[in-house]
Amino acid sequence: MSEKHDAPGIPTTGHVWDDDLADLTNPPPKWWMLGLAASALFCVVYFIYYPSFPISSTGSFTKGIGGWTAIKEMEADKGEVDAVRGKFETRLKGLTPAAILADSELTEYVKRSGKVLFGDNCAACHGQNGIGTHDKQGLFAPILNDDDWLYGGKIEEIHASIENGRQGMMMAGKDMLSATEIDTLANAVAKGQPNATPLFAEKGCTGCHGPDGKGIQAMGSANLTDKVWRFDSSVEGIKYTISYGVNSGDPKARVAVMPNFKEAGKLSDAELKKLAVYVYKFGGGQADAPAASKAPEAGVAK
Amino acid sequence: MDKEAGQKEAGTVTGIYHELEHWNVNMGDKTVHAKRMPGFFRTIKNYTQALYLLFFLVPYLRWNGKQAILFDIEHRQFNFFSLTVLPQDIWMLSLLLLLLAMALFAATSVASRVFCGYFCFQTAWTDWFVWLEDKIEGAPHARRKLDAAPWNLEKIRKKVIKHLLWMAIALFTGISFSIWFVDAYWYWSTLIRLELPMVGWVTLITFFFGTYIMAGLLREQVCMWMCPYARIQGVMTDSQTILPAYDYKRGEPRGKLQRKTDAEGGTAQGDCIDCYQCVQVCPTGVDIRDGQQLGCITCGLCLDACDSIMDKVAKPHGLIRYASLDELEGKPVKKMYQHPRTWVYIGIILMAFGGIVYGLTHLGSMTLNVISERQPLFVRMSDGSIQNKYEFKVLNKTGHDLFVTVTAEGGVKDQVILGAEKPLLTHHGRGTSFTIFVRAPGENIKKEVTPIGFRIQSVEDPLIAAEYKTRFNGPKP
Known part of the structure; x- marks a missing residue:
């Protein structure tokens, strides 16, 4: 092989192309070789220290001498977060929802940390931030931001609703009422004056909605005189509600069901309390004192 | 060379x-x-x-x-x-950095x-x-x-x-x-x-x-x-910039000091006696006689060295001196005020300086940020009124905690502010946030968006106050 290159003294690989092209076999620089050796050493140490090789025969893997696992690391990180939350969470446990509300620091903590809890458990029906969700029947689940509460807007009442769940109830009127009667009733209710027609009392609507049509909180019946509507404010929508009822067993009935969260066992007592405070703080929660005048504005169907 | x-x-x-x-x-x-x-x-x-x-x-x-x-x-x-x-006032830092950068540029251009x-x-x-x-x-x-x-x-x-x-x-x-x-x-x-x-x-x-x-x-x-910066500064000089320079017209041809003068038959030579003192004192080891170069940090030490030699050989100072390239080449030297680039730099410096002075004198002792709730934009209440929710973020920059009252300007007729019935506590040195509701009768709402301005004011000192303009959202009337 010809040695006709301008770097004499350096051996070539021995391969020659195109008559005179050859590769010099210059060794890499020393720092580079050291880096290579260090990297190889690092790999060995890493493989011994950390979990690395799958063992197919046992369906397992080498555990490594360091005892590191991703779960442990995650738990440690979670521990840090829990340590910050811990002091609030411990105090929460011993308090009633009303006492939590009275403590501005705890309330602030719940307002900030309750978002995830609400998002995971409530927002599916009530919407993010409690804005309600809609389906073909109109409003599917009540808006939680307003001051209209079917079962009461005081903190204990909200807490009870979350713990025990709620189930609306209204009979289907299509077999008891004529089409004209339904029409008359629906028009009166749509105007917010159910008592404008004597039918309201005659046909027994007052039994649930109260003599003044303002609803009875204990039954969860809707206030028919205010500006907040449970399902649909149009005359057609009201006629539909009167005809088929709510959870009445009629296949066309409107649906209004909130599950029992305590029984479901998914949420701890503290979490239920936090949710109550969180919902109360949306802006519609009612204080204890002036409650008498405003509280019973409720109703499943109106 | x-x-x-x-x-x-x-x-x-x-x-x-x-x-x-x-x-x-x-x-x-x-x-x-x-x-x-x-x-x-x-x-x-x-x-x-x-x-x-x-x-x-x-x-x-x-x-x-x-x-x-x-x-x-x-x-x-x-x-x-x-x-x-x-x-929150850290924007002044960017002006300060700008000012320092421009001061660097201006000095370099001169x-x-x-x-x-x-x-x-x-x-x-x-x-x-x-x-x-x-x-x-x-x-x-x-x-x-x-x-x-x-x-x-x-x-x-x-x-x-x-x-x-x-x-x-x-x-x-x-x-x-x-x-x-x-x-x-x-x-x-x-x-x-x-x-x-x-x-x-x-x-x-x-x-x-x-x-x-x-x-x-x-x-x-x-x-x-x-x-x-060494390189950035190097490219910001031009032929008007004065810098330590070797006067080659005077110094060349350089040569060892001769006993004989020209008249006595010595070879004609410049003032540079090639003593290498300028190179020996240079902290970066450059030869200034090669002209302006990357290695020269313009510390002026070679000027001292050369002047001391000129003293010894009884020649005037300044063979190496602060001079512009124009001057060395014998071109007409412009005055400093004819250097437009420097003026631009100085203009920017003054602007940045003015901004910092404005910032420092208008720091204020309280700032207010109001974030109006976006989901939902508004809520219809049972009596038909419309409620908006606002997150107030107050920064109390004074040295102590303060109680503040909340008032609103503009907005809807007969609106009520809820959540600030009593003065609210703001902590000093860190942000405090609280939620405020504004409720207005539905029939008074004339537009989907009504401008509203909030003002918080310290109970103790009415001069400590802050304002924020935002909007009240309502349904289409």
């Missing part, structure tokens, strides 16, 4: 071959052992570098029982005597790399390190000899003392840097008990090694190969 030939060929294609022959790069393979000699620029340099005493001493200054100047990163505030600047030569910490620290080296190991020739000598007790003693002193300076530099960011006295007591937090150790060690390696070992190599 043959200056005439260089001049003739400059800018021509063949010129690049000429340059190649003289291509001499300081790669740091030889330590530059610069000679130290007194002189005008040496004195100036001593004074300008002494400004770094402020760096070491100012953190110990106290004001009202607290550190006078403290960049308190932990508590996210900057204390400047009785002034406290919170992160007189070249003034910063490099007189103010740069790399130059200053290197200068001090070399001064120590000079004291311990002796003058440059002695140092070269010592470097070449085999290791013996004397050499070990000198080298160990030198490096220990360098390390002491490096350590002290790291400490001094750190105490701009935490209380100086707390830092010292914590450091002595070796209880610094991790970030404290990392900072200290980084600065220790940074100083020791850069000022002690790398020296001018930092300016040549690491520093971006």
Whole structure:
């Protein structure tokens, strides 16, 4: 092989192309070789220290001498977060929802940390931030931001609703009422004056909605005189509600069901309390004192 | 170097071959052992570098029982005597950086790399390190000899003392840097008990090694190969910029000092006696007679050296002097005020300065941010009124907690503010947030969006107040 290159003294690989092209076999620089050796050493140490090789025969893997696992690391990180939350969470446990509300620091903590809890458990029906969700029947689940509460807007009442769940109830009127009667009733209710027609009392609507049509909180019946509507404010929508009822067993009935969260066992007592405070703080929660005048504005169907 | 030939060929294609022959790069393979000699620029340099005493001493200054100047990163505030600047006002920092950058540019456009030569910490620290080296190991020739000598007790003693002193300076530099960011006295007591937090150790060690390696070992190599500002400043000079320059018309052809004068039959030669003093004193080891070059940090030490020689050979000063390229080439020299670039820089400096003054005088003692709820934009209440939810974020910049009242301007007729019936507490030095509802009768809402302005005001001092304009959302009327 010809040695006709301008770097004499350096051996070539021995391969020659195109008559005179050859590769010099210059060794890499020393720092580079050291880096290579260090990297190889690092790999060995890493493989011994950390979990690395799958063992197919046992369906397992080498555990490594360091005892590191991703779960442990995650738990440690979670521990840090829990340590910050811990002091609030411990105090929460011993308090009633009303006492939590009275403590501005705890309330602030719940307002900030309750978002995830609400998002995971409530927002599916009530919407993010409690804005309600809609389906073909109109409003599917009540808006939680307003001051209209079917079962009461005081903190204990909200807490009870979350713990025990709620189930609306209204009979289907299509077999008891004529089409004209339904029409008359629906028009009166749509105007917010159910008592404008004597039918309201005659046909027994007052039994649930109260003599003044303002609803009875204990039954969860809707206030028919205010500006907040449970399902649909149009005359057609009201006629539909009167005809088929709510959870009445009629296949066309409107649906209004909130599950029992305590029984479901998914949420701890503290979490239920936090949710109550969180919902109360949306802006519609009612204080204890002036409650008498405003509280019973409720109703499943109106 | 043959200056005439260089001049003739400059800018021509063949010129690049000429340059190649003289291509001499300081790669740091030889330590530059610069000679130290007194002189005008040496004195100036001593004074300008002494400004770094402020760096070491100012953190110990106290004001009202607290550190006078403290960049308190932990508590996210900057204390400047009785002034406290919170992160919200940090936009002024960008103006300050702009101002400093422009000051650098302006100075560079007028007189070249003034910063490099007189103010740069790399130059200053290197200068001090070399001064120590000079004291311990002796003058440059002695140092070269010592470097070449085999290791013996004397050499070990000198080298160990030198490096220990360098390390002491490096350590002290790291400490001094750190105490701009935490209380100086707390830092010292914590450091002595070796209880610094991790970030404290990392900072200290980084600065220790940074100083020791850069000022002690790398020296001018930092300016040549690491520093971006060295290069940026180099390109900001033009033919009007004055910089240390060799007057080649006067100096060439250079030659060793002759006994005979021209009249007595000696060869004709310029004022340069080729004594190499300018090269020997240069801290970056360049030959200024090669013209303006990357390695020159314009420290002026070669001017001192050359002037001292000119004194000895009874020639006028200024063979190497601060001069512009125009002046050296005999072109008409423009006045300083005919340098438009400098004016642009000065204009930007004044703007930035004005902004900082405005910012500092309009800091205010309270700021308010109001975020209106977006989901839902508004809520219809049972009586038909419309309710909006607002998140108030109040920053109380005073030294104590304050109670504030909330009022609104504009908005909807007969609106009610809920959530601020009693004055609300705002914590000093950090943000406080609270939720405010505004409820307005539905029939009074004329537009989907009604402007509304909130005002919070301290109960104790009505002058402490802040306002924020936002919107009240309603349904389509």
